[in-house]
Amino acid sequence: MTTVFxxxxxxxxxEAYALLFEQAHDLDLCGIAATAAEARIQIPALHPAVVxxxxxxPDVSGMALVQELNRQLPDIHYVVVSGNDAASYRxxxxxxxxxxxxxxxxASTHLIPFLRRLVSDLxxxx
Amino acid sequence: xxxxxxxxVIDDSDEDRQTxxxxxxxxxxxxxxxxxxxxxxxxxxxMDARNALxxxxxxxxxxxxxxxxxxxxxxxxxxxxxxxxxxxxxxxxATYTLxxxxxxxxxxxxxxRLGHDEAYFRELYRAIDAAIxxxxxxxxxxESQAHFREITTALDQVFWMYNVAxxxxxxxxxxxxxxxxxxxxxxxxxxxxxxxxxxPNDRTRLDEGxxxxxxxxxxxxxxxxxxxxxxxxxxxxxxNRARAVLDSDTPFIGGLITDxxxxxxNELTLKQQKAQLSDLNQALEARVxxxxxxxxxxxxxxxxxxxxxxxxxxxxxxxxxxQLLYSQQFRISLFRQSxxxxxxxxxxxxxxxxxxxxxxxxxxxxxxxxQLKGINTSDLGEGLAWVTEHMxxxxxxxxxxxxxxxxxxxxxxxxxxxxITRELVFNVVKHxxxxxxxxxxxxxxxxxxxxxxxxxxxxxxxxxxxxVPVSFGLHSITERLxxxxxxxxxxxxxxxGTRAHVFLPHVITAAPxxxxxxxA
Numbered sequence: 138m139t140t141v142f143x144x145x146x147x148x149x150x151x152e153a154y155a156l157l158f159e160q161a162h163d164l165d166l167c168g169i170a171a172t173a174a175e176a177r178i179q180i181p182a183l184h185p186a187v188v189x190x191x192x193x194x195p196d197v198s199g200m201a202l203v204q205e206l207n208r209q210l211p212d213i214h215y216v217v218v219s220g221n222d223a224a225s226y227r228x229x230x231x232x233x234x235x236x237x238x239x240x241x242x243x244a245s246t247h248l249i250p251f252l253r254r255l256v257s258d259l260x261x262x263x
Numbered sequence: 264x265x266x267x268x269x270x271x272v273i274d275d276s277d278e279d280r281q282t283x284x285x286x287x288x289x290x291x292x293x294x295x296x297x298x299x300x301x302x303x304x305x306x307x308x309x310m311d312a313r314n315a316l317x318x319x320x321x322x323x324x325x326x327x328x329x330x331x332x333x334x335x336x337x338x339x340x341x342x343x344x345x346x347x348x349x350x351x352x353x354x355x356x357a358t359y360t361l362x363x364x365x366x367x368x369x370x371x372x373x374x375x376r377l378g379h380d381e382a383y384f385r386e387l388y389r390a391i392d393a394a395i396x397x398x399x400x401x402x403x404x405x406e407s408q409a410h411f412r413e414i415t416t417a418l419d420q421v422f423w424m425y426n427v428a429x430x431x432x433x434x435x436x437x438x439x440x441x442x443x444x445x446x447x448x449x450x451x452x453x454x455x456x457x458x459x460x461x462x463p464n465d466r467t468r469l470d471e472g473x474x475x476x477x478x479x480x481x482x483x484x485x486x487x488x489x490x491x492x493x494x495x496x497x498x499x500x501x502x503n504r505a506r507a508v509l510d511s512d513t514p515f516i517g518g519l520i521t522d523x524x525x526x527x528x529n530e531l532t533l534k535q536q537k538a539q540l541s542d543l544n545q546a547l548e549a550r551v552x553x554x555x556x557x558x559x560x561x562x563x564x565x566x567x568x569x570x571x572x573x574x575x576x577x578x579x580x581x582x583x584x585x586q587l588l589y590s591q592q593f594r595i596s597l598f599r600q601s602x603x604x605x606x607x608x609x610x611x612x613x614x615x616x617x618x619x620x621x622x623x624x625x626x627x628x629x630x631x632x633x634q635l636k637g638i639n640t641s642d643l644g645e646g647l648a649w650v651t652e653h654m655x656x657x658x659x660x661x662x663x664x665x666x667x668x669x670x671x672x673x674x675x676x677x678x679x680x681x682x683i684t685r686e687l688v689f690n691v692v693k694h695x696x697x698x699x700x701x702x703x704x705x706x707x708x709x710x711x712x713x714x715x716x717x718x719x720x721x722x723x724x725x726x727x728x729x730x731v732p733v734s735f736g737l738h739s740i741t742e743r744l745x746x747x748x749x750x751x752x753x754x755x756x757x758x759x760g761t762r763a764h765v766f767l768p769h770v771i772t773a774a775p776x777x778x779x780x781x782x783a
Binding site (some may be wrong): 146147149150153154156157160193219236241242244245246 | 425540581582583586587589592593594595596597600601620646
């Protein structure tokens with residue numbers, strides 16, 4: 138079972154993610170944080186296989202959080218999710234240490250297959 | 264036929280008179296009209312009687328009973344300044360008297376002698392011709408002298424001549440007295456120089472300058488400007504220009520003094536005006552620079568405000584509306600993916616959720632539109648209503664707005680007023696410690712007035728400096744209003760509430776309105 142942690146501040150999106158992961162029996166949503174501050178406490182404790190980070194968080198940017206966590210816990214896969222599909226964001230996310238970058242627009246259909254490929258070390262076509 | 268010449272013979276000797284008459288009438292080509300007089304008095308009387316009718320030549324015996332020939336010449340000379348008729352002196356021998364007569368204005372002489380032959384007659388004819396010709400020259404000289412006198416008298420310029428050998432003034436024109444207000448006699452006597460009439464501070468310079476010019480050989484034009492005090496206590500400015508004629512028998516210097524007081528005055532006025540203009544230009548430039556700075560600061564502030572607003576809108580769009588829409592999309596997508604497995608209960612649950620999410624999205628979009636429209640409306644009433652609603656919703660603050668009369672303002676000015684009102688009310692919310700305020704808008708013939716008033720804690724405006732953050736907003740309001748010719752005034756006292764007074768004129772003046780100081 139692959140454990141997934143989500144950092145997302147919007148309650149409605151938190152709910153949507155929860156529903157999505159209910160459908161994927163091979164992926165376990167082990168926790169959700171609304172802020173980077175919460176994430177910093179929960180992630181080291183839970184040590185999930187994958188962390189999904191929304192690009193815009195109320196306290197710091199998702200990108201900065203990924204960079205920080207990646208230094209601390211480099212064995213975790215980080216995936217940045219954002220409503221912005223600009224290529225430059227994708228590059229920035231990968232530079233920050235993310236394994237992938239996903240447009241929220243596609244997330245409802247692409248996220249689960251994307252995560253499965255990621256953990257099975259298959260080449261990621263995102 | 265030539266015009267007859269009129270000759271007056273003044274001689275007490277009958278024989279001589281006869282001889283001259285005979286000689287004249289014997290002229291081969293020239294006709295003569297000959298008149299006689301036995302003495303000077305009769306001759307003068309005759310000439311006066313003829314008045315305008317000219318006499319071409321007078322033959323004058325020097326030795327006469329009563330007034331002699333010399334007296335005749337002197338009388339004429341005294342009358343007109345010169346002897347206006349050609350006079351040939353008839354003389355025996357005395358050279359002394361003859362010289363005097365020639366100096367007194369006679370043109371020629373002829374010796375009386377016994378035996379009157381043709382040669383003597385020819386000598387007489389030649390003397391008459393020569394006298395008439397010479398007198399023409401004398402007359403011309405006299406006329407030009409008179410003309411010169413006329414000019415020098417009428418001229419405000421003083422013409423002067425300096426005798427280099429005698430080292431004194433030889434001549435100054437009559438204008439000297441008028442221009443300098445002084446008697447020129449001491450100049451002629453050599454007791455005073457032209458420099459002595461100058462201002463004491465200029466004398467040494469003039470004396471030394473003139474001497475240096477003389478020593479340098481007067482090769483260039485002498486040119487000095489100096490001051491002359493008048494008896495009335497005024498100060499005149501003179502310009503003295505001179506050139507030298509050194510190669511004549513009597514080397515002299517001719518100069519012209521011109522009163523240039525008016526010129527100097529004009530020069531000074533011009534200089535002052537130029538300086539004034541330059542000052543004005545500098546002030547203008549400074550004002551333009553200041554204005555540019557203001558406009559720059561304002562445009563920066565506006566751009567920043569715009570950026571903040573855009574950011575806020577983007578934030579709402581991203582953080583709220585977009586997330587709501589994504590979550591709906593998630594749910595619909597999941598519902599589709601579950602395929603045949605959904606029950607009526609799960610479908611109903613999804614619809615309830617979706618309906619709620621759609622409602623929230625719509626509400627959010629409406630809020631956003633109202634926020635965008637409300638603050639940017641061109642209708643003052645609508646804009647102030649938005650401010651009222653905004654304050655109520657976000658700060659539970661009650662704003663009572665009254666707008667008197669029809670206030671017609673350009674959309675930009677309406678917008679400015681709405682923004683200013685929002686800032687002022689926000690200040691009340693933050694600092695006044697009350698939950699309500701009033702906004703009162705009135706329109707006069709001069710402009711529109713907006714007053715924001717509260718009964719809050721108030722403050723001491725004098726204690727506020729520009730460094731204090733609260734005053735920054737007020738200062739920026741003052742600046743923004745200043746740019747459209749408006750004014751801003753805050754009246755407040757601790758415990759007495761605050762009254763912020765905004766005025767916008769109907770006619771926007773080009774000059775920046777002085778931002779009025781905060782008054783206690």
